[in-house]
Amino acid sequence: MNIRHLTFRLLQVYVAVVRSGSISEAARQLHLTQPTVSLQLKRLADTLGEPLLESRHGRQVPTEAGGELYRASREVLGRFADFDDYLAALRGGERGRFSIALVNTAQYVLPRLLGPYSQAFPEVDVTVHIGNRRQMLTRFERQEDDLYVFSHPPSLAHALAGRFLRNPLVAVAPRGHRLAGRERIDMAELLGERFLLREPGSATRMLFESWLQEQGLSLGPTLQMASNEAIRVGVAAGMGLAVLSEHVLPPEHSDIAILTVAGLPIESHWQFIVRRDRRLSHAALGFLRFAEGHLGDCVEPRFLSNELDDLLRRLDAAPVPPLRGSDP
Amino acid sequence: MNIRHLTFRLLQVYVAVVRSGSISEAARQLHLTQPTVSLQLKRLADTLGEPLLESRHGRQVPTEAGGELYRASREVLGRFADFDDYLAALRGGERGRFSIALVNTAQYVLPRLLGPYSQAFPEVDVTVHIGNRRQMLTRFERQEDDLYVFSHPPSLAHALAGRFLRNPLVAVAPRGHRLAGRERIDMAELLGERFLLREPGSATRMLFESWLQEQGLSLGPTLQMASNEAIRVGVAAGMGLAVLSEHVLPPEHSDIAILTVAGLPIESHWQFIVRRDRRLSHAALGFLRFAEGHLGDCVEPRFLSNELDDLLRRLDAAPVPPLRGSDP
DNA sequence: ATGCAGTATAGATAATCATCTATATCATGG
DNA sequence: CCATGATATAGATGATTATCTATACTGCAT
DSSP states (O other): OOGGGOBHHHHHHHHHHHHHTOHHHHHHHHTOOHHHHHHHHHHHHHHHTSOOEEEETTEEEEOHHHHHHHHHHHHHHHHHHHHHHHHHHHHTTSSEEEEEEEEGGGGGTHHHHHHHHHHHOTTEEEEEEEEOHHHHHHHHHTTOOSEEEESSOOOOTTEEEEEEEEOOEEEEEETTOTTTTOSSBOGGGGTTSOEEEOOTTOHHHHHHHHHHHHHTOOOOSEEEOSOHHHHHHHHHTTSOBEEEEGGGSOSOOTTEEEEOBTTOSBOOEEEEEEESSSOOOHHHHHHHHHHHHHHHHHSOGGGBOOOHHHHHHHHHHSOOOOTTOOOO | OOGGGOBHHHHHHHHHHHHHTOHHHHHHHHTOOHHHHHHHHHHHHHHHTSOOEEEETTEEEEOHHHHHHHHHHHHHHHHHHHHHHHHHHHHTTSSEEEEEEEEGGGGGTHHHHHHHHHHHOTTEEEEEEEEOHHHHHHHHHTTOOSEEEESSOOOOTTEEEEEEEEOOEEEEEETTOTTTTOSSBOGGGGTTSOEEEOOTTOHHHHHHHHHHHHHTOOOOSEEEOSOHHHHHHHHHTTSOBEEEEGGGSOSOOTTEEEEOBTTOSBOOEEEEEEESSSOOOHHHHHHHHHHHHHHHHHSOGGGBOOOHHHHHHHHHHSOOOOTTOOOO
């Protein structure tokens, strides 16, 4: 038996004949002419090198070999029908996997979205990578992930972006700070104090520093800590002041005060970034659609800024990369 | 996904690529050129409508859909490899089925052959049909069986025959019969006695009657019984005489005497008959081969008359009917 | 940067396939 | 025995496939 000439179509035809017990009837069912089916059967029997059917009392009945072929065919066709279902689920975004890379600060909010999403799509494997802005940029350049969350995206030459959440940076001080509660503090009044800063490469630090530069200000003494949490706790403990994303503060933050500094909060937005040169996994697309529809249910209204519909529209329009996929 | 254009060959190629992680390497293994394999992959991805491979660090790695396709392909190819094994077993006669139709009298010997055979080929299903000559002729004409055992075959226009066993018909009488033990009895001396005969349509009866006709004799009173066993018991009980196949008599038959009538035993041979217009099942062929080789171990030497080698040779030479098989 | 190994694309060709119509053969049930 | 429905065969055709050689692109290692 030469498997090379074996076609799934051939098996389908054969199964139809065995089922109906008649070549002509199978031809009708398959919308083919009777000679076509006859010939297909002959080819099939030729490639297998065994007779498959006998006509008994006018009905086509499988021989010994034919019976086994029928069983094999049904299994095999069934397996590929399953595979087809799998593909459909994959395409519908109900199944599959995607990876998303978050800038550190975003990890305080994104779970609010990812939680309900993976509740709704339990068959999708999500991998979340977290790091500071610089690390995310590296991942982005190496095309390691399906989705990225940045506040300020890198060059959008090969990517599309869609804002979805406001990310205000506020100045914080320990609860009992002398300026806590005062209106319209001037930033210059704070420069003498020690500031707790994230590491270079952090988006929060980058935004803060460029804002300072715009104002023509520069900081006094600083202390560097590579984690928002550590900084928050540090501020509460009186180590100094800081500028942090409002998302970092717990809803009730009795040990920390937000200072109403003129010019603050620094407004920025988180956005989903999608590379245009990498085929977006169906699951990732499904997640974006989910985010577009359910963002309002997952985050506080004051942070809402959902421009994902626009992103999705542009993704639909984007030229699809070739089917074999490209290098990540 | 359009299953119509899916080929087993295509899956083989795909599996080779996934296994080796390289298109060029797969091409080498398959004795194809690299562009051929590239193109096959493209076609495969096109018919499935999903990218299947991504090149990661220079290796071809399946995507989500590709991984599932790989699993499906392996299962499916494995299933057909099994089917191929099955076919091989079928062709080797190690497996399958055949039916054999025996003239009544032959049922006393054939089990000696069928027993060891089905011991040796436990995977073969054998169906044995038993009846008198007339019934066997009907089955033969309707092509209902793979093999037939006759003493005198019907027309051999569409069949081949091979003798394998002597079938002497002897005259039997109850133990104490007046002629028991006498040498050279003349048949005429017995005609006054009642003869127990099989039914018309029986081969034994036919042979006996045509022998009588040759001798210019005719029987006196008769009694008809449709079974060799019944006749044998009847003779032992003194109901009359009979002419029976020697095979019908048990090895020790103290209650019955064989009369040494001049011109008896009537010599005949059982033969296997194979229709030439019906494709012989591999299993049946295997049985004939087994019989040819093991007949000597299974029956008493004095009955041996093995001409099956000749039959087998002629079977090999016979033109093979078309693959789809013909009507039984 | 340079070259190599791997991959993709283009263009060509012979083979095979799927499919048709038309016709012959066969089997079966009145 | 014949009419009818089922199957096989023949011949034709356009589409698809398998496969090649030649060449272009691409990314990694030197």
